[in-house]
Amino acid sequence: MKVVVAGANGLIGSHLAGALRERGDTVVPLVRTPRAPGDVRWDPGAAGEWTRALDGCDAVVNLAGANVGARRWSEGYKSEIRESRIRSTRALVDAMAGARSKPRVFVSASAVGYYGGRGDEEVTESTPAGSDFLAQVCREWEGEALRAEQLGVRTVLLRTGVVLDRNDGALKKMIPPFKAFVGGPIGSGKQWVPWIHIDDEVGVILWALDGGVRGPVDAVSPNPARMKEFARELGRALGRPALFPVPGAALRLAVGEMAEVLLDGQKASARKAVDGGYRFRFADLPAALRDVLRNA
Numbered sequence: 001m002k003v004v005v006a007g008a009n010g011l012i013g014s015h016l017a018g019a020l021r022e023r024g025d026t027v028v029p030l031v032r033t034p035r036a037p038g039d040v041r042w043d044p045g046a047a048g049e050w051t052r053a054l055d056g057c058d059a060v061v062n063l064a065g066a067n068v069g070a071r072r073w074s075e076g077y078k079s080e081i082r083e084s085r086i087r088s089t090r091a092l093v094d095a096m097a098g099a100r101s102k103p104r105v106f107v108s109a110s111a112v113g114y115y116g117g118r119g120d121e122e123v124t125e126s127t128p129a130g131s132d133f134l135a136q137v138c139r140e141w142e143g144e145a146l147r148a149e150q151l152g153v154r155t156v157l158l159r160t161g162v163v164l165d166r167n168d169g170a171l172k173k174m175i176p177p178f179k180a181f182v183g184g185p186i187g188s189g190k191q192w193v194p195w196i197h198i199d200d201e202v203g204v205i206l207w208a209l210d211g212g213v214r215g216p217v218d219a220v221s222p223n224p225a226r227m228k229e230f231a232r233e234l235g236r237a238l239g240r241p242a243l244f245p246v247p248g249a250a251l252r253l254a255v256g257e258m259a260e261v262l263l264d265g266q267k268a269s270a271r272k273a274v275d276g277g278y279r280f281r282f283a284d285l286p287a288a289l290r291d292v293l294r295n296a
Contacts, residue, residue: 003209004054004103006030006042006092007063011168012109012160012201016061019202028053030064044091054092055099059209062108062145064088068134069170073257082137089144096151107156107208108145112194112218114138114159117264120192125159125216125272134261142216149214156208161194161220161268163201164292171234171292177244178235184244189228191265194220197282197292207278222270225285237289 003020007013008029017027030042030053040053042064054060066084071077089108096102115123116130129139138159148155163169177183196204196219204219225233235242248263270280282288 001058001209002026002028002056003059003061004028004030004057005061005063006088007065007109008039009033009035010063011163011165011198012205013061013063015165015198015202016063016205019206023206028057042088044087051095051098054095054103056101057103059105059107060092060096060103061205061209062089062092062106065109065141068111068113068261069173073133078133078257082140085137085141086144089141090147093144093147093151096148096153102151102153105154105156105209106145106148107158107205108142108148110138110142110145110157110159110216112159112161112220112266112268113261114142114216115266115268117260118266119264120267122267122269123218124269125218132260133257154212154214156214157216158205158208159216159218159220159268160201161196161218161224161266163198164195164288165198166292174234175238175293178238178240178242181240182244183231183235183238183240184242184246185227185231186246187227187248187263189226189231189245191227191263192224192267193227193230194218194224194266194268195230195285195288196220197288200280200282203281204273204278207273207276211276213272213276217272218268218270219273220268220270221285221288222274222280222283223285224267224269227265230285233286233289236286237293 009031029039066080113134116132116135142157231242
């Protein structure tokens with residue numbers, strides 16, 4: 001299978017590209033900064049070579065978008081978060097529309113932030129969108145991706161939670177305070193953390209590419225944890241206590257509006273993936289953290 005991966009140099013994209021190659025698939029990486037032979041320069045505003053790369057491919061995976069947690073959410077950066085997702089997805093679907101031979105499947109990234117803050121309510125793929133900034137972005141993002149269905153391309157909306165990988169993402173930022181013996185839960189500790197091990201994130205994408213699923217899929221562990229439990233298990237995996245909570249007010253001061261994403265959380269299920277036959281390698285949080293943090 002020939003798979004075009006937009007955002008192939010990112011956390012998920014790099015792991016996915018490796019897994020695809022390992023099983024014998026051909027990967028066409030769309031990246032902003034080509035690093036290796038075969039990389040195709042990705043610029044939604046200037047189609048060129050990457051548009052031709054889509055013609056005749058079997059599948060497209062869209063993981064492009066500015067890192068939500070990279071910096072404080074100024075109005076300018078909020079615009080970048082939105083536009084980087086909307087423009088890239090629109091460009092990919094437009095390229096599919098113009099291709100002589102269209103892909104069979106399109107897996108497009110989204111996030112459990114689609115649901116907004118829901119407290120203790122369990123959310124599933126049928127739960128309506130929330131109303132905050134990130135929920136609105138996800139709704140527009142998914143709307144652009146779903147245009148591919150009108151072209152006859154099976155489309156999967158991958159609503160990803162907190163991806164566990166010690167070298168990137170949220171976990172990378174949490175490790176240093178714990179190692180310095182000042183780690184602890186964020187906010188009240190009661191909010192739900194919809195986590196997923198990086199291997200299962202990749203596994204769900206491969207399952208979506210190979211199977212017949214379409215529409216939204218929550219890429220999260222079937223066992224979400226409250227923040228207090230997550231911090232405790234992270235401390236245990238690192239051999240450190242989890243005694244120093246981060247107050248919500250301090251978090252808001254440090255990161256601004258993005259704090260609400262961390263303080264609200266979602267109790268997202270993996271019902272659609274489980275019912276569809278996906279078998280998680282790491283459904284248990286302690287085991288997932290031990291694996292990710294080996295030799296950390």
